[in-house]
Amino acid sequence: MSKGIPRKHRFFTSAKGDSPAKKLLIHLLLITASVIALYPFLRVVTISLRPGSQLLSTDLSLIPKDATLDNYRTLILEKDFVIWLWNSLVVSLTTVIV
Numbered sequence: 001m002s003k004g005i006p007r008k009h010r011f012f013t014s015a016k017g018d019s020p021a022k023k024l025l026i027h028l029l030l031i032t033a034s035v036i037a038l039y040p041f042l043r044v045v046t047i048s049l050r051p052g053s054q055l056l057s058t059d060l061s062l063i064p065k066d067a068t069l070d071n072y073r074t075l076i077l078e079k080d081f082v083i084w085l086w087n088s089l090v091v092s093l094t095t096v097i098v
Contacts, residue, residue, distance in 0.1 A: 048072070 018026075042062065049067040050057065057064075075081050 046062055046064065047055065048071050049069070050064045051066050051068050051070065054064065054066065
């Protein structure tokens with residue numbers, strides 16, 4: 001016999017809907033988790049925009065004063081980046097296939 005549609009846990013839904021305080025708490029938790037997850041990525045991008053002489057600086061600004069794309073130019077034009085990227089792709093795809 002059919003039991004019908006399973007009911008969700010009461011914490012997630014209610015007959016009246018979620019209270020504004022509960023919605024606010026959930027949104028605050030999600031925003032906090034998003035900031036924690038994105039901070040390392042933003043930090044790496046910020047450091048990559050610094051000139052070589054300021055790489056070890058402890059400045060926490062999002063855009064460095066002397067921001068430059070020289071590090072990316074060096075990576076693409078002077079290093080074997082395409083080969084490194086190809087090798088990573090081959091290893092990843094081989095792992096997925098196996």
